[in-house]
Amino acid sequence: MIIHGGAPLRGTVSLSGSKNAALPIMMASLLTAEPLTLRNVPRLRDVKTAMELLGQLGVAVRWTGEHDVELCAAKISSHEAPYELVKTMRASFVVLGPLLARTGRARVSTPGGCAIGARPVNLHITGIRALGSKIQFRHGYVEAHAEKLTGGRIWLDSPSVGATQNIMMAAVTARGRTLIENAAREPEVQDLARVLVKMGAQISGSGSHVIEIEGVEKLHGAEHEIICDRIEAGSMMVAAAITGGDVKISNAPVADLEAVIAKLRETGVRVEANGHGLRVARPATLVPIELRTLPYPGFPTDLQAQMMALLTQADGTSVITETIFENRFMHAQELARMGADILMKGNTAIVRGPSELCGAPVMATDLRASMGLILAGLAAETATELSRIYHLDRGYEALDAKLTALGAQIERVKDDSL
Ligand code: EPZ
Numbered sequence: 001m002i003i004h005g006g007a008p009l010r011g012t013v014s015l016s017g018s019k020n021a022a023l024p025i026m027m028a029s030l031l032t033a034e035p036l037t038l039r040n041v042p043r044l045r046d047v048k049t050a051m052e053l054l055g056q057l058g059v060a061v062r063w064t065g066e067h068d069v070e071l072c073a074a075k076i077s078s079h080e081a082p083y084e085l086v087k088t089m090r091a092s093f094v095v096l097g098p099l100l101a102r103t104g105r106a107r108v109s110t111p112g113g114c115a116i117g118a119r120p121v122n123l124h125i126t127g128i129r130a131l132g133s134k135i136q137f138r139h140g141y142v143e144a145h146a147e148k149l150t151g152g153r154i155w156l157d158s159p160s161v162g163a164t165q166n167i168m169m170a171a172v173t174a175r176g177r178t179l180i181e182n183a184a185r186e187p188e189v190q191d192l193a194r195v196l197v198k199m200g201a202q203i204s205g206s207g208s209h210v211i212e213i214e215g216v217e218k219l220h221g222a223e224h225e226i227i228c229d230r231i232e233a234g235s236m237m238v239a240a241a242i243t244g245g246d247v248k249i250s251n252a253p254v255a256d257l258e259a260v261i262a263k264l265r266e267t268g269v270r271v272e273a274n275g276h277g278l279r280v281a282r283p284a285t286l287v288p289i290e291l292r293t294l295p296y297p298g299f300p301t302d303l304q305a306q307m308m309a310l311l312t313q314a315d316g317t318s319v320i321t322e323t324i325f326e327n328r329f330m331h332a333q334e335l336a337r338m339g340a341d342i343l344m345k346g347n348t349a350i351v352r353g354p355s356e357l358c359g360a361p362v363m364a365t366d367l368r369a370s371m372g373l374i375l376a377g378l379a380a381e382t383a384t385e386l387s388r389i390y391h392l393d394r395g396y397e398a399l400d401a402k403l404t405a406l407g408a409q410i411e412r413v414k415d416d417s418l
Helices: 019-031 045-056 090-103 122-129 161-171 187-198 230-242 258-266 301-311 330-337 367-379 390-395 399-405
Strands: 002-004 010-013 036-039 060-065 068-072 105-109 134-138 141-145 153-155 177-181 202-204 210-214 222-225 246-249 270-274 277-281 290-292 316-321 341-345 348-353 361-363 384-387 409-411
Touching: 002 367, 010 399, 019 036, 019 045, 019 068, 019 090, 019 161, 019 187, 045 060, 045 068, 045 090, 045 390, 090 105, 090 122, 090 141, 090 161, 122 134, 122 161, 161 177, 161 187, 161 210, 187 202, 187 222, 230 246, 230 258, 230 277, 230 301, 230 367, 258 270, 290 301, 301 316, 301 330, 301 348, 301 367, 330 341, 330 361, 330 367, 367 384, 367 390, 367 399, 399 409
Parallel strands: 010 246, 036 222, 153 177, 290 316, 361 384
Antiparallel strands: 002 384, 002 409, 036 068, 060 068, 105 141, 134 141, 177 210, 202 210, 246 277, 270 277, 316 348, 341 348
C-alpha cells in the first residue's frame, strides 16, 4: 500500500460492525440447532476464517446480505478445530466452550504465540475445568470432555476477554449457577451476553466485574445486530487528528469510547460527541500525554499503536505504557524509520515530538500496528510504502475506500518482489 501524506482528512465516515464482537458471537451459533441471524457483520478475513472453521464443524453458514450472515448448527459433524485455522486466528479458540456445551467434547488446537505476545490460554482452561470438564493437552491440542457441565465459581487472575467469552458460552447450559469474577467488561463481551440472552440464556452482570449465569436446558435461535467497531472509531479519530483534519463519524459508539475521547481531548484534539456520533478536529498544536493501556473501561491496547503515531506530532515528551501484551511496540521501530523519536524501556515507550515524519518503506507486523503506520503515512511529507497489508485486511473493512473518501491519497500496488 502506498500512502501519500499531507492532505487533511475531511468529511463523514461510517463504521463497520465490530470484528471482536462478531467473532465470538458467530461461535455462539454452535449452542443451538436453530438459526442465528446476524446483521452488521463486517466483511473481513477473520470473519471468513471463522466461517471456514464453523463450516468444518458442520455449521451451515452463508451471507444473506451485504453484511448479514445466517448460521445454523442443526448438527455438529466434527469436534475438532484444527491447528491450520486456529494458528491464523487466535479468536478461534473460543469454539471450545460452545462446542463442549453442545456436544460434551471438543479438540481445539492451542493458538500458539503471535507477533504481540505468547497468547496463553491458561485462564480459559482453568475456567472450563471449574465447570466440571476433564481437559488434557496432547500434541498441541486441548482435549475436553464433559458428560454434563455443572455451574461453578471462577476467579479470573486477569480479566481476559477470550476466557470470559469461552467460559460464558460453556456455562449457559451447565447445570446450576456460574459466577465469573474479575470478568472482562469489554463492549464485545457485553454484546455476546446480549445475544446469548436473546437465545434464551440467563445472564446478569455483563459489563461488570461479576457475571452470573443460571444454566438453562437449551438455547434457541435469535437475530442480532452486531455493535459498531470502537477500535475502528478510535483509528478514524486519530486519522482526523494526525492530518489536521475535521471528520464526522456518523455511528460512533460514544458510550464505549470514554477513555479514548478523554485521552484525545487531553492532547488538545477537539472531540464533539452528540447522540448519533462524533466530530473530531485537530488544534494548532498537540499536547504530549501519559498513556497506559488497561482492560476496559481503560484505554484499549488495540489503539496504542495509533496513539503512538499521533504522539510523535505532540509538542514535547509523551510516555506510553503497554500493560496488556508483552510485545506490542514493534510499530515503534517502523515509526522511527519514518523519523519518529521513540525510546523503548521494557513496556514503556518515550515518544519525543514533534518530529518531521517522512515516507519510507515500512512493514506491518500485526493488525493494529499496520493502522498506526498508515496514520503516520498520512502525516508524512513523502510517500510511505507499507508491505504485508494482509494484516490490515483481517480487521478493517474497505479501509482504503473510507480514507480515500475523506481525502487521503492511498493506493494498493502488487508487491512483485514477493
Ligand atoms: C481480545 O484478545 C481481542 N481479540 C484483542 O484484539 C484485544 O487486544 C484483547 O482482547 C485485549 O483487549 C478478540 O477479541 C478476537 P485477552 P484476547 O485474553 O481475548 C493474557 C485485535 O487487534 N492471557 O484479554 O486474546 C494475554 O496473554 C486483537 O483485534 C493470559 O495470560 O485477549 C494478554 O496478555 C489483538 N491467559 C492479556 O491476558 C489467558 O488464558 C489479555 O488477553 C488469556 C489471556
